[in-house]
Amino acid sequence: MDAATPVVELKQITKRFPGIVANDSISLKLHKGEILALLGENGAGKSTLMNIVFGLYQPEEGSIEVKGKPVVIDSPNKAIELGIGMVHQHFKLVQPFTVTENIILGMEPKKMGARIDYKTSVAKIKQLSDQYGLKVNPNAKIHDISVGMQQRVEILKTLYRGADILIFDEPTAVLTPQEIGELMVIMKRLVAEGKSIILITHKLKEIMQISDTVTIIRRGKVIDTLKTAETNPNELAEKMVGRSVTFKVDKQASVPKEIVLDVKNLVSKNKEGISVLSGLNLQVRAGEILGIAGVDGNGQSELIEAITGLRKVDSGIIEVRGKDTTNKNPRHVTESGVSHIPEDRHKHGWY
Ligand SMILES: Nc1ncnc2c1ncn2[C@@H]1O[C@H](COP(=O)(O)OP(=O)(O)O)[C@@H](O)[C@H]1O
Ligand SMILES: [Mg+2]
Structure with a gap:
């Protein structure tokens, strides 16, 4: 050759x-x-x-x-x-x-x-x-x-x-x-x-x-x-x-309204007792897209697990539209209006 x-x-x-x-x-x-x-x-x-x-x-x-x-x-x-x-x-x-x-x-x-x-x-x-x-x-x-x-x-x-x-x-x-x-x-x-x-x-x-x-x-x-x-x-x-493409997004700036998700002072420890969430606070308003940036392993997955009811937190409060969903099961959280598209759909998803 x-x-x-x-x-x-x-x-x-x-x-x-x-x-x-x-x-x-x-x-x-x-x-x-x-x-x-x-x-x-x-x-x-x-x-x-x-x-x-x-x-x-x-x-x-x-x-x-x-x-x-x-x-x-x-x-x-x-x-x-x-x-x-x-x-x-x-x-x-x-x-x-x-x-x-x-x-x-x-x-x-x-x-x-x-x-x-x-x-x-x-x-x-x-x-x-x-x-x-x-x-x-x-x-x-x-x-x-x-x-x-x-x-x-x-x-x-x-x-x-x-x-x-x-x-x-x-x-x-x-x-x-x-x-x-x-x-x-x-x-x-x-x-x-x-x-x-x-x-x-x-x-x-x-x-x-x-x-x-x-x-x-x-x-x-x-x-x-x-x-x-x-x-x-x-x-x-x-x-x-197969057609011309524009990379510009034609989108009006959104006007976020009331708070729909309120996370206050969230603390969660892993099985070794190390804090994976250390007093985390965030709010999401209606009409808003909130981005969370960070390299794998800095608590993003744990935060999502906590919000969706897949992980127990040690302290702090999660409220969905003013209702306390802290440490509630995933079904309860879903019924409160939260849905979850997992990181790896094939591992954790069911659709
Ligand atoms: N095993 C299969 N049986 C029937 N249809 C298939 C199968 N695998 C792929 N296809 C179809 O062939 C097309 C090409 O699929 P695929 O090669 O997976 O595309 P890509 O990898 O570019 O996304 C799609 O329309 C898909 O639905
Ligand atoms: Mg493919």
Whole structure:
């Protein structure tokens, strides 16, 4: 394989679901050391296409070449064998297990009867983590680490299995701005060490910041492939949605009215007795959007849990429209008119 040969080439891939052509004759190329962004609105067909590359779906038409050779990717195991790894939108980690246990889970021992040695695995994970600047503790339990760290465990999992082609499906959706910055650095490090990346996203800023090339898909079709350095967010947005786009929000300044949520002197301690909310006060008025800024782990989740009745507070008062809802159960709080769209809908949501 010479340097010009793509590490992955998709040729006219078509995938249909009942009533919809999710991928309509899609062709694209990923080169070694490249970050290729796959841009498209919700439902454009991005995940379907990458699930085909990872062997989770079979296309009805089209072919795939990996490093210049025609291949049939009929399972994720086959994808892994070909050096393809995928960091899914929703992590597939076992919460009570350690990082190392999760990474070696499901891997076949090399020789019959040979057992995977935990200590050797820890050392290898530590080495990979250092090499790519992931800062993962191999012995930490998944339920004790942040979502950003869990994502890095997923990255390590692909590296541990020898992947040199990495697919990220909407990786920044679950991250705080700081974690997004850190992930960008990690991706740059990965390609600097010879990996190649396909990044699925609909966030234009991230594409401009990190990708080399961007392929735009709309309703299952490739609209264009552009060099990132030669395009701009406006052009990308127009190609993504198929009409001209304005980034200005036409909105009158709101006139907030009466107080609907009043949080007074809220104190809540975690199981170690450490204050996670330390005398917090805030008010929300009718017609108002209140933003809460802060890096993960500074009490935002606990505040929301307290307001929605999922967490007991040690002192302080929460009032909804003048009615005391402090330490009431979630059902009571809901009936008072508070609804909750959780941070991670798939973990805590029920719809
Ligand atoms: N397993 C499936 N069965 C039926 N339809 C599907 C399935 N997966 C995706 N689709 C449909 O295919 C289209 C593309 O979906 P998807 O690839 O998830 O888009 P994206 O990742 O760009 O948001 C959507 O209309 C979606 O509803
Ligand atoms: Mg998707």
